[in-house]
Amino acid sequence: MMESNSTASATAKRRARTLLARVADASFWMSRYMERAEHIARILMISGDVLTGAGDLDPHFALEVAGDVLRITQRDHMFPTLAPAGRSPTQVMAAVARYMTLDEGNPNSLIHCLAKARENARGIRESISAEMWEQINTFYWSVKSEDARERFEDVPQEFYRQFMLGSFLFQGLTDQTMDHGQVWMFIQLSRYIERVDMTCRILTAKFATLSRIDGSLESSLRTIQWMAVLRTCCSIEAYRRSHVGEIEPSRVANFIIFDPTFPRSIHFCVKQALATVDQIRAGLAADAGREAQRRLGRLFAEVQYSHVTGEMDDGLIDFLGRTRAGIAEAAAAIQEQWFMRAIDPNGWRAWSTSAL
């Protein structure tokens, strides 16, 4: 640390509240689950929309769309149960949607994600703002209410919308009602990490499925499918503004992965996650977080200097797999160095004496 900065950073350190490792951990997971619920709601919304709006879709392809939902959320082992022989694609999609929305036994269902987000929030409600807690709690009870199932069966799309808006409202409240200190930073960090992970999963599943059957689709249907990919990644409008004209696979991939300024792109999210880790480290005296920084930095370099050239080749799937692995390693390093390491009584004396 440079001399000139020491007074300023000492003042900042004195003002900065110490943050319990457990609170950092819970804020991280609260935010991750909220972000996850938003993505899953959007996936369900767009998939349902594709099936209802696409006219006479090849029934085989329709089943693939429903299967993608399970593949993205790593529940594909449920496919045989939810799609027994004789069920129409519409019925299968409805069963998948029900399973992914209100099934409390499904660790990736909307209701489960929200319950986990709330449970984490409840454990740290003195560290987040009253507004955030009240929003997440009210949201939770509205989804747990007696008429929730009925509302869902009635208009599923409205139900999904509620999850997406709930997540946006939570993010807005987070930005505007709580101190932008360490807890806030962990909330940001986990949101970007989850977004990278989900975006990789969506692209992997969709590119695999669409490349398998792309040739058999007529061109108008093709366009609609690729539009659906963009919509699932919340990117259609931004894509249209930057690519006037045709929607084609490599451009879609390039945009969602590499666009430097769009907040849903992998490039943007990795960059933000890295910046947030730097910011958290700057507020702490210890060397903790170096590993997380190193891994995110390496991932960012790879994202920054890569490009999709060919059309939907295996290289893209490999790249997405590496990115997912990279972000998972970074998340593990964050967990290990900030949440767990503080729990090991033998390891702390060496690196935290300056904070005593």
Place this chain on the structure above:
Amino acid sequence: MFDGYEINGLFDEMFEKPGVPRSHYAGLYERINHLGITAIKHRSAMADACFRNQGVTFTVYKDALGVEKIFPFDVLPRIIPADEWNLIEKGLIQRITALNYFCDDIYHQQRILQERVIDPEMIYNAKMFRRQMLGINVPRGIYISICGTDLIRDRNGDYLVLEDNCRTPSGVSYVLENRAIMKRTFPAVFQAAHVRPIEDYPHNLLQCLRYLAPPDLPDPCIVVLTPGMHNSAYYEHSFLARQMGLELVEGRDLLVDDNYVYMRTTAGMRRVDVIYRRIDDDYIDPLCFRPDSLLGVAGIMNAYRMGRVALANAVGVGVADDKAIYPYVPDMIRFYLKQEPILKNVHTYICARPDDRRYVLDHLHELVVKSTNEAGGYGMLMGHQATEAEREEFAVKIKSDPRNFIAQPVIEISQHPSIIDNRLEGRRIDLRPYILCGQSISVMPGGLTRVALKRGSLVVNSSQGGGSKDTWVLEDQKS
């Protein structure tokens, strides 16, 4: 509104006789009549929604996980006139002063035992007497920083002390939340009444905790220690931490190294100086008390005994709120303060005394028998309502472990109108004021008024279907 309201032969807080409200209730009576039941029910529903959305809940241990429930809120406030309150306040200050002297004495010279004011057996057999505390000096000599004393009114309207809660009295968060909701839902009624404010309680509590920190420390680290999210009073722990701007920690967030207590933060370990602990003695240190406790902090008792961390309330104060020690509080007041008690006790039979025991066994049908170490309305026999078999069962228990039981005559406690369905009916109430002991002693004006919402029930505990009301202590208009 009050048509058909029955006084049931009890002391009614609101009515002198049917249709005639007491003078301090006159304003409220008029406004309630003016509003009408529909408006009141509507606002009551608003209040319930607020509680649910803000997560103002307690946990009922029904299954392994527990169920979050709203503490039922009855919007009709209980009103206490200034002169009545002044007397209560003096009585409570006197009581906590004597109780603090008592704890200090018991863990040091034991004068009160030597002079045979209290039989030493009673102390040494108390479950919550902690011999680990003998000879230990606690910070500032304060054992009980926070006390919640339960008061009831008998048929004549006299206030009696039912018990002192010296360990981890809960409920104060509901008092503050009830008040906030009341101001929001009935602003005009509230404003017209000239009610003494209570919102400075968290500030006063913080001052009390600060007072226990080493005096030379400019910025002591004070934390609130909770057993965790599944505890029935978790909401309160979180609420108080938030209101005071303190860290809410669990046992797993703390560790003891070289007899200092630290909390685990993202920046490493930070020394902790004062702990407002909401964990019972039994669970606080597995090395010292229950070895199976996962809620506490191993080694914290050593740090505490060396004076390196302050705990509020002190370890061992349970000896002062043992139900079999309670009958001696008036004697303590005479012994330590050379004063007559201002607030009376309920007459209590100590089953450990042969004469009392004989009387209790002969009169079970007209007594309330309580186990000395249970709280929350558990382990009780309401003799007049119990079956012959239940009384038999208790008689056996009393004979086999007399020290564990006390008995009191059934007190027909006062009633207050409550909203039940679409009308007003009388329901029994009690009052728990909160007393803080720091550099000086302060009593929160009012406290938690609990209501037994079941018709005819005398048990107000939240775990037994009780609700609560806002409590209004009126400003002294004379000054």
